Amino acid sequence: MNLEKTDTIAAIATAHGVGSIAIVRLSGPEALAIAQKITKKALKPRFAHLRTLYNHQNEIIDQAIVIYFKAPHSFTGEDVVEFQCHGGIIVADMVLRTLLYHGARLAEPGEFSKRAFLNGKIDLSEAEAIAKIIEAKSEDAAKILARQLKGELASFVEEVREQLIRILAYVEVNIDYAEEDLPVDLQEQMQNQLETISKNLAKTLESSKRREGLIEGFKVAIIGKPNTGKSSLLNALLNYERAIVSDIAGTTRDTIEESVRIGSHLVRFVDTAGIREAQDTIERIGVERSIKAIEESDIVIAMFDASRPLESEDQKIIDLIQRYKNEKDIIVVLNKIDLGKEITIEDIEPIELSVKQDISPLIKKLQTILDSYANTEEILLVSRRQIDAVTKALEAIDAAKIPLEMGELEIFAFHINEAIAAIGSITRPMESSELLDKMFGEFCLGK
Numbered sequence: 001m002n003l004e005k006t007d008t009i010a011a012i013a014t015a016h017g018v019g020s021i022a023i024v025r026l027s028g029p030e031a032l033a034i035a036q037k038i039t040k041k042a043l044k045p046r047f048a049h050l051r052t053l054y055n056h057q058n059e060i061i062d063q064a065i066v067i068y069f070k071a072p073h074s075f076t077g078e079d080v081v082e083f084q085c086h087g088g089i090i091v092a093d094m095v096l097r098t099l100l101y102h103g104a105r106l107a108e109p110g111e112f113s114k115r116a117f118l119n120g121k122i123d124l125s126e127a128e129a130i131a132k133i134i135e136a137k138s139e140d141a142a143k144i145l146a147r148q149l150k151g152e153l154a155s156f157v158e159e160v161r162e163q164l165i166r167i168l169a170y171v172e173v174n175i176d177y178a179e180e181d182l183p184v185d186l187q188e189q190m191q192n193q194l195e196t197i198s199k200n201l202a203k204t205l206e207s208s209k210r211r212e213g214l215i216e217g218f219k220v221a222i223i224g225k226p227n228t229g230k231s232s233l234l235n236a237l238l239n240y241e242r243a244i245v246s247d248i249a250g251t252t253r254d255t256i257e258e259s260v261r262i263g264s265h266l267v268r269f270v271d272t273a274g275i276r277e278a279q280d281t282i283e284r285i286g287v288e289r290s291i292k293a294i295e296e297s298d299i300v301i302a303m304f305d306a307s308r309p310l311e312s313e314d315q316k317i318i319d320l321i322q323r324y325k326n327e328k329d330i331i332v333v334l335n336k337i338d339l340g341k342e343i344t345i346e347d348i349e350p351i352e353l354s355v356k357q358d359i360s361p362l363i364k365k366l367q368t369i370l371d372s373y374a375n376t377e378e379i380l381l382v383s384r385r386q387i388d389a390v391t392k393a394l395e396a397i398d399a400a401k402i403p404l405e406m407g408e409l410e411i412f413a414f415h416i417n418e419a420i421a422a423i424g425s426i427t428r429p430m431e432s433s434e435l436l437d438k439m440f441g442e443f444c445l446g447k
């Protein structure tokens, strides 16, 4: 990119509301010149200066801390000047308008980060981490993203890419020079290496999908036959009477969603209509909704009434537990234990409690599961784009296996090249400018 042709952009980087300090950012070849017009004094790189700021009519508009980052040692890699002015929006707006008056252009959303990317200051996985940090729903998410910003995913990508390139190098030598087939031991070695890479990628993909909630927030579905106390549980979690509770079976007809903080996690609970034998259409819809709630959730709480023997309606819930037990974390709760225990369910370790008295055993269990999602050193793919790239790489590696067996080295090399491109696109896509516009366009203004 030709830096001389880039214009100089400006934006307010802090939230547009009441606050004690607001930051206005300026980046581009004219940043220093424009900044000196508003401060009327020289600025030394990497110094925090206390400066009076003047508008174009020479009126004093603020006293601010001004920092000049000289290219290429700045966030964007260009000349950057930051104005840390008094907060609220009025002062920051006046500063911004003065910068625009002196020749800066209002930045588009994400344009600072886009420039940082184009100037090689950050790669795409790091840019995505920045975008997601702003929207992080939990401290755990923020910590994972901070690691990604430090290049954790980038090094993972680089490692896999290098392994694939090494395999490719072997093959290319053989395509060019070998008259006969690949030596059997070399072929086996390559197969083993590919298998290791595949497993590694598949594991990352699987654990990322399972932990998607770390970024977006986790969802917990509460299911069970009517009258087991699902809505009572939601109310107990929320500490107020959100859902209607009654001893009439079928009280909840629609799903109800509310967010609750469990430890450091913000969790969305979904209270569903009780599942019973589907006699009428409305109840059938209820069953379908419950299934949908399960599929959209990370954790399922399956509720039973401990005080009554197992009924055929409970069996429906047990069937669902069986169906989803490999995909979801399922917590079985025997509620109304205050009324005695009549129920027995085989092969399941339940939590026995009374929602009316104490739900802390359930909270503890939830917290243990949520912590286990968060406390891991495993790499997390944090966007659809990253998940798609790894999926594509895996497919390409898979497609390469048969040609390798058959000794069709050129086809093999073609697929390995595909895999290399797919995995590399996580950090450095063969960019179409539309992709970049779309990605960075979703960033906050001033980022």
Ligand SMILES: Nc1nc2c(c(=O)[nH]1)N(C=O)[C@@H](CNc1ccc(C(=O)N[C@@H](CCC(=O)O)C(=O)O)cc1)CN2
Binding pocket: 023, 069, 072, 073, 074, 075, 082, 121
């Ligand atoms: N005031 C302020 N705070 C901020 C940012 C910012 O841009 N300004 N950030 C924005 O997201 C984050 C910090 N990230 C940053 C990343 C790189 C550079 C930077 O100037 N890098 C140069 C110089 C490095 C150095 O001197 O050690 C470089 O990489 O060459 C600045 C901030 C969060 N806090």
Ligand SMILES: Nc1nc2c(ncn2[C@@H]2O[C@H](COP(=O)(O)OP(=O)(O)OP(=O)(O)O)[C@@H](O)[C@H]2O)c(=O)[nH]1
Binding pocket: 224, 225, 226, 227, 228, 229, 230, 231, 232, 233, 244, 245, 246, 247, 248, 249, 250, 251, 252, 253, 272, 273, 274, 275, 335, 336, 337, 338, 339, 353, 354, 355, 356, 357
């Ligand atoms: N004794 C006792 N009663 C409870 C307990 N939990 C809930 N109940 C009562 O059980 C009845 C049903 O509770 P709900 O929370 O409405 O049950 P639900 O599972 O949401 O029912 P549907 O919405 O019909 O599917 C109410 O009368 C509650 O007060 C408990 O721990 N002990």
Ligand SMILES: [Mg+2]
Binding pocket: 230, 231, 232, 243, 244, 251, 252, 271, 272, 273, 274
């Ligand atoms: Mg209910």
